[in-house]
Amino acid sequence: MERILEQLPRFLSQRNLVLLAEAAGMTLAMTAAGCLIGFLLAFVIVYLRQTPGRWALPVRLACIAYVEIFRRIPFLVIIYLVLFTIPLVLRDASLFVIAVVSICIYATAYISEIIRGGIESVPRQQVEAAATMNLGRPQTTLWVVLPQAMPVIVPPAVAFGVSFIKDTALVSQIGMFELTFRGKELNNQGYSAVLVFGTIAFVYFLMSWPLNLWGQYLEKRLAAPRSQRRRRTLRQP
Amino acid sequence: MPHLEVRDVVARYGSHEVLSGVSLDVDRGEVVALVGPSGSGKSTVLRVLVGLLQPVSGSVRVGGQAVDYRSAGQVRAIRNRMAIVFQQYNLFQNMDVMRNVTLAPIRIKRRDRREVETLAVALLERVGLGQKLHAFPDELSGGQQQRVAIARALALRPEILLLDEVTSALDPELVNEVLDVIRDLAREGMTMILVSHEMAFVREVADRVVMMDKGQVIESGPPAEILDAPRTERAREFFGKILRH
Ligand SMILES: Nc1ncnc2c1ncn2[C@@H]1O[C@H](COP(=O)(O)OP(=O)(O)OP(=O)(O)O)[C@@H](O)[C@H]1O
Numbered sequence: 271m272e273r274i275l276e277q278l279p280r281f282l283s284q285r286n287l288v289l290l291a292e293a294a295g296m297t298l299a300m301t302a303a304g305c306l307i308g309f310l311l312a313f314v315i316v317y318l319r320q321t322p323g324r325w326a327l328p329v330r331l332a333c334i335a336y337v338e339i340f341r342r343i344p345f346l347v348i349i350y351l352v353l354f355t356i357p358l359v360l361r362d363a364s365l366f367v368i369a370v371v372s373i374c375i376y377a378t379a380y381i382s383e384i385i386r387g388g389i390e391s392v393p394r395q396q397v398e399a400a401a402t403m404n405l406g407r408p409q410t411t412l413w414v415v416l417p418q419a420m421p422v423i424v425p426p427a428v429a430f431g432v433s434f435i436k437d438t439a440l441v442s443q444i445g446m447f448e449l450t451f452r453g454k455e456l457n458n459q460g461y462s463a464v465l466v467f468g469t470i471a472f473v474y475f476l477m478s479w480p481l482n483l484w485g486q487y488l489e490k491r492l493a494a495p496r497s498q499r500r501r502r503t504l505r506q507p
Numbered sequence: 508m509p510h511l512e513v514r515d516v517v518a519r520y521g522s523h524e525v526l527s528g529v530s531l532d533v534d535r536g537e538v539v540a541l542v543g544p545s546g547s548g549k550s551t552v553l554r555v556l557v558g559l560l561q562p563v564s565g566s567v568r569v570g571g572q573a574v575d576y577r578s579a580g581q582v583r584a585i586r587n588r589m590a591i592v593f594q595q596y597n598l599f600q601n602m603d604v605m606r607n608v609t610l611a612p613i614r615i616k617r618r619d620r621r622e623v624e625t626l627a628v629a630l631l632e633r634v635g636l637g638q639k640l641h642a643f644p645d646e647l648s649g650g651q652q653q654r655v656a657i658a659r660a661l662a663l664r665p666e667i668l669l670l671d672e673v674t675s676a677l678d679p680e681l682v683n684e685v686l687d688v689i690r691d692l693a694r695e696g697m698t699m700i701l702v703s704h705e706m707a708f709v710r711e712v713a714d715r716v717v718m719m720d721k722g723q724v725i726e727s728g729p730p731a732e733i734l735d736a737p738r739t740e741r742a743r744e745f746f747g748k749i750l751r752h
Pocket residue numbers: 520523525543544545546547548549550551552
């Protein structure tokens with residue numbers, strides 16, 4: 271304890287604080303980029319997976335395989351897979367790119383199940399009514415199904431992203447300068463592990479708590495009847 | 508020549524045969540009521556007609572032209588000539604009343620926006636909802652929702668209107684407001700196929716009653732004949748049960 275108090279002023283030097291803030295920003299940026307891209311790709315996966323018709327069977331199978339495989343392997347393994355396969359596609363990929371791609375691969379698989387659940391919650395008659403009015407599949411999806419599925423999709427998708435902030439700590443394994451990596455560095459410089467990792471823990475908390483509250487707010491607002499959130503709601507056709 | 512001619516239509520859900528050779532005719536301006544016990548295939552007939560379920564065999568002719576339900580283009584064409592209203596969840600929950608009514612005519616049929624909006628307002632006034640143009644479905648009663656659904660179907664200017672038990676999910680006190688709208692349409696000469704369990708209403712508006720059982724048509728004729736003097740034992744039993752309510 272004494273050692274912690276003694277180290278505190280030095281630990282809280284401007285240089286260290288900037289370092290930690292930067293690392294926190296890096297963690298957030300990586301998570302946000304990976305999850306947002308993953309969110310969009312997840313829509314594509316679900317859309318392809320639900321393509322009707324016999325000729326689309328290979329497409330459907332490929333989508334199912336992707337989702338089932340990448341949801342089931344540990345995130346750390348995905349990171350290493352990306353680390354070692356990315357040079358085949360991209361020369362000199364930065365660690366940031368590797369981190370984002372890894373997060374994205376996992377998030378796509380995971381969020382696509384959330385999206386599929388949301389889409390399935392829309393009554394079948396809505397889709398049939400659209401079909402009998404000659405709306406095509408893209409139109410039915412964009413105009414009818416997704417606007418109704420979003421309230422079901424967004425809260426768990428946000429919750430996934432927020433909880434993933436902490437899981438990105440794993441990319442420190444490959445030397446990414448994110449929060450946990452900086453923590454290890456400072457610890458190696460002789461600062462007390464309790465002090466360093468206590469601070470790091472606090473920073474993780476600071477990042478995810480407000481986002482978590484925002485997620486809860488979204489959930490409440492999206493659950494309100496359509497009529498009470500008009501004009502501020504998702505864009506309609 | 509009947510406007511709509513259905514001949515020997517067979518349809519299946521998986522391996523379960525739901526329609527085993529259904530034939531029926533509908534003339535222009537005629538109201539045909541489809542009645543029969545639950546599970547007899549009434550809804551399935553309508554679903555086949557609008558291309559939601561592909562028939563295995565048999566033929567459907569509209570205006571003398573045979574419809575090939577395997578052709579996406581022909582299905583699209585047939586959906587331009589028929590409109591259907593289901594028992595519930597017809598209206599798009601994420602759109603207000605006006606948007607529900609005008610969406611397909613404007614965005615799919617590419618009709619003139621102003622003309623469609625004028626028509627939509629007129630139709631909504633006609634079903635008694637001129638005050639609710641910008642309400643969302645969750646702000647309307649079940650009866651109001653069904654009336655909007657009918658207005659939406661009419662805005663498509665169908666040649667044939669298909670109504671599948673449009674009142675059976677409603678509270679009893681809301682049934683009449685919807686039946687009034689249908690009665691009005693019948694009087695004006697709208698061609699309709701009406702699936703209904705409201706026998707008094709069927710007797711009043713239908714020109715012809717078609718009774719189905721186990722995927723087949725077992726009787727067909729004027730309401731008085733079918734409802735009061737059914738020929739088959741099965742029909743007697745059914746009407747006996749339903750009219751005693
Ligand atoms: N989506 C489906 N998948 C499999 N079987 C179905 C499906 N829809 C209907 N069926 C079956 O088809 C048969 C006919 O159903 P249909 O809905 O046409 O009857 P109905 O005469 O409209 O009955 P109701 O008065 O209850 O609406 C029933 O045995 C039903 O179980």
